Amino acid sequence: MLIKQRKASDESENNVTSEWAYLNRRKLMLGAGAALIGAGAALSDLQRRDAGPRELGSLDFSQNPAFRPDEVVTPEAAVTRYNNFYEFGVSKEDPFINAWRLQTSPWSVTVDGFTDKPGTYAFEDLVDMNALQERIYRLRCVEAWSMVIPWIGVPLASIIKKLAPTSDAKYVVFETLADPAQMPGIRWPVIDWPYQEGLRMDEAMNDLAFIAVGLFGKEIPNQNGAPMRLVTPWKYGFKSIKSIVRITFSDTQPTTSWMKTGPSEYGFFSNVNPEVSHPRWSQARERRIGEFGRRDTLKFNGYGEEVADLYAGMDLRKYF
Amino acid sequence: MDIFSATSLRRYGKPIAHAALALPLLMVIGDVYDYITTGFSVGLGANPPEALNRHLGQWALRVLILSLVITPLSTLIGSPKPVLFRRMVGLWAFAYVVLHLASYIALDKVFEWDEIWQDIVKRTFITLGMAAFVLLILLAATSTNWAVRKLKAKRWKRLHRLVYPAVILAAVHFIMMRKGLQIEPLIYAGIVAALLGFRLVGRARRGL
Numbered sequence: 001m002l003i004k005q006r007k008a009s010d011e012s013e014n015n016v017t018s019e020w021a022y023l024n025r026r027k028l029m030l031g032a033g034a035a036l037i038g039a040g041a042a043l044s045d046l047q048r049r050d051a052g053p054r055e056l057g058s059l060d061f062s063q064n065p066a067f068r069p070d071e072v073v074t075p076e077a078a079v080t081r082y083n084n085f086y087e088f089g090v091s092k093e094d095p096f097i098n099a100w101r102l103q104t105s106p107w108s109v110t111v112d113g114f115t116d117k118p119g120t121y122a123f124e125d126l127v128d129m130n131a132l133q134e135r136i137y138r139l140r141c142v143e144a145w146s147m148v149i150p151w152i153g154v155p156l157a158s159i160i161k162k163l164a165p166t167s168d169a170k171y172v173v174f175e176t177l178a179d180p181a182q183m184p185g186i187r188w189p190v191i192d193w194p195y196q197e198g199l200r201m202d203e204a205m206n207d208l209a210f211i212a213v214g215l216f217g218k219e220i221p222n223q224n225g226a227p228m229r230l231v232t233p234w235k236y237g238f239k240s241i242k243s244i245v246r247i248t249f250s251d252t253q254p255t256t257s258w259m260k261t262g263p264s265e266y267g268f269f270s271n272v273n274p275e276v277s278h279p280r281w282s283q284a285r286e287r288r289i290g291e292f293g294r295r296d297t298l299k300f301n302g303y304g305e306e307v308a309d310l311y312a313g314m315d316l317r318k319y320f
Numbered sequence: 321m322d323i324f325s326a327t328s329l330r331r332y333g334k335p336i337a338h339a340a341l342a343l344p345l346l347m348v349i350g351d352v353y354d355y356i357t358t359g360f361s362v363g364l365g366a367n368p369p370e371a372l373n374r375h376l377g378q379w380a381l382r383v384l385i386l387s388l389v390i391t392p393l394s395t396l397i398g399s400p401k402p403v404l405f406r407r408m409v410g411l412w413a414f415a416y417v418v419l420h421l422a423s424y425i426a427l428d429k430v431f432e433w434d435e436i437w438q439d440i441v442k443r444t445f446i447t448l449g450m451a452a453f454v455l456l457i458l459l460a461a462t463s464t465n466w467a468v469r470k471l472k473a474k475r476w477k478r479l480h481r482l483v484y485p486a487v488i489l490a491a492v493h494f495i496m497m498r499k500g501l502q503i504e505p506l507i508y509a510g511i512v513a514a515l516l517g518f519r520l521v522g523r524a525r526r527g528l
Contacts, residue, residue, distance in 0.1 A: 078366035082366035092366070143370075188502075190502055282443075284435070289367060290359075290366075294430055
């Protein structure tokens, strides 16, 4: 047994500056400065910030041996501090700083469209927390950077089966929460909120499509899409929609948020494809976060064996 | 002693201005050193080439805008003294543009020249940024007293009006670089529009 002898000089646990406060020390100082100048709003903001993000509980899960690639996992600090989640701000650190406002419990998801079981489902009714598995997936962002991430969750198919879509359901449409009270980024129409994404039904039922509720052995942090987010590793990152509050079964292909914003830039499928260039970024190569140089991008992000069949006979230049 | 006399502005004001304009560069130089030597930098975050490139690009645009504030300021306060700083600010803007481009070539694209060329010809926002850079090369190259004499004041002035298309290109480059409709680049574009509008109004008043 470990008996910890406290010396008089030892700091007690509750006196230690939290990692969150330490990492945000400059912003906290800025906040303090603004408050001193007399901005009452900044003061109340600072007081709420003092709460910091919620404690992330640990999860019980098994490791899925099929998804343990021989690759270096990206450092947790990068995965949780370098995010695109425009509802919390457009710069990469904004979600880490702002996402503590998100209330993830209780969480409910509205299910509608072509289904025999429409209604409002509690998070716990959708995700079987006794069947959690860990999968290490590559994530390739359309901005030409990539990571290797250990997700914890359940196959999307396991959720869809519970929701009993009818034979008319050809597509699944997902929607992210859009609450200005919790999401400061929503005040400005960067895109037409709420954020929407979608998959063709056979893509959604593919074993790779995953709903993540955890990350690095713990509950998923808010900035990574708590409490539940999609992970489709063969598609660009923006397809992997975060903080899902609505699942709609549709008979027609939805026009997703990025398709509305830039029809020539973003297609419905958005499969990782080094051969199809994007008006903003060449997709031929990528920077793996943590590496100095760049590496070649793999078609379907290296998951061709699992998903190439879904697109047999399709011209992927046309259906980008 | 009048601290705003031309002599003291030259003697003390200029070194202070140089130091101030160098600050955005000095802020990141340690981080860049860390990144190049260790592949890692606390200050630049998870994607150092991206963070550095954006920092330098943002300051290039800010300092370029500052160079366009000087003439209207001089008109407003009815004194030519701010103009003492105009060339210096313009050259610092050029320096940040060069560093912005260098970080893109050396750290972001790691000298993948083929990829860089593809970017320039195929990606509109990069094409526009490069066009702005080419215009600014002309201005920086003709920024010496010798060039002013050689070109004669009138032609030199006309040539240096190229800063207007350059700053418009830079502002559009920034808007297009961001995904979706973002407020920050629009604020910069608004400031650019106001500064150019000020000049248009001035010209109209002078009946030109």
